[in-house]
Amino acid sequence: MKWDGISEFVYVAELESFTKAAAKLAISTAQVSRQVTALEERLNTKLLYRTTRKVSLTEEGRVFYQHCRSILDGLDAxxxxxxxxxxxxxxxxxxxxxxxxxxxxxxxxxxxxxxQYSDIEVTAFLSNQKIDLIEGGYDLAIRIGKLSDSTMMAKKLSHRTNFVCAAPTYFKKYGRPKTLDELSQYSCLLGTLDYWHFKEEDTERNIRVSGKIRYNSGYSLVDAALKGLGIVQLPDYYVQKHLVTGRLMTVLDEYREQEEGIWAIYPHNRHLSPKIRLLVDYLAEHLA
Known part of the structure; x- marks a missing residue:
């Protein structure tokens, strides 16, 4: 209610007319008069002298006008x-x-x-843990794989593919597994999980694997695979260049799971500002 009548009062004071103020605000003269009268009653102060020919400010009105004009200027800014x-x-x-x-x-x-956009600042926090965007004050998160949080809006940016592979020297020494069940006979290079993802006859399967090495570093697992220490399952951006050169070879390709989505997610109830939308569209274009 503190805002009620402020604009009406300021325009009446500046234009010295209820009629002109009403035209400026695109409302009726009667409404302007009611709002200003209610404002005076609320303040218990007479702000305007009214005559049939002129409207002018009282002393209290002049003081109040200066403050109100500053407030409206600040709102415009x-x-x-x-x-x-x-x-x-x-x-x-x-x-x-x-x-x-x-x-x-x-x-x-x-x-x-x-x-390209020098007036934008970015703060990024990299973590393999799923962080609460609202609690952490994040505008945007990049997630890989299936999305389980329905309270978030999402846009697909790209996808990734997991490959099971090893060095040719490893396959030459130990042979190649031909079925998922045979993986238990081989030394697998483990990350943070004890199982690998596959798809068999349109059914997703998680196969438990074991081995002498467990690292929470994908690049360390790649290095171990290149040195013939075992078989590894990793996303394409870890192993693609080594598959191209032949330093790594894939196995069990017929059981490879479908591509995993790479998503930009943001809070469902948060307006997507132009800078966020611009970044999301940029990432979608270049990651695709």
Whole structure:
């Protein structure tokens, strides 16, 4: 209620007319009069002298007008600032993403994006843990695989494929598994999970594997595989170049699971600002 009548009072004071103020605000003269009268009653102060020919400010009215004019000027400035943000993306973006994917794929693109949009600031926190966006104050998260949180909006940016592979020297020494059940006979290079994902006759299967090595580093597992220490299952961005050169060879290709989605997610109830939308569209274009 503190805002009621403020605009009406300021325009009446500046135009010295209830009729002109009403035209400026595109409302009726009677409504302007009611709002100003209610404002005076609320303040218990007479703000305007009214005659049939002229409207002028009282002493109290002049003091009140100066403060109200400053308030409306500040509101106009605030609206203009938001408008500028809409037309020229700027400000901070807080995002989170998985560690390796963020380092190797995402953040180099974010750097390219910032070359084009120098008024945008980015803070990125890389973690393989699923972070609560609302609690952590994040505008955006990059997630890989199936999405389980229905409270978030999502846009698919790209996809990845998991490959099971090993060095040719390992296969030459120990042979190649031909079925999923045969994996138990081989030394597998483990990450954080004890099982690998496959698809058999349109059915998803998680196969428990074992081995002498367990690292929470994909690149360390790649190094172990290249040195013939076992079989590994890793996403394409870890092993693709080694598959191309022949330093690694795939196995069990017929059981390879479908591609996993790579998603940008953001809170369902949060307006997607221009700078966030711009970054998401940029990532979708270049990761695709």
């Amino acid at each position: 605030a609206e203009q600032a938001v408008s500028n943000l809409q037309s020229k993306p700027q400000g901070r973006i807080n995002l989170t993403a998985p560690v390796t994917y963020g380092e190797q794929q995402l953040l180099p693109l974010v750097n390219d994006f910032m070359v």
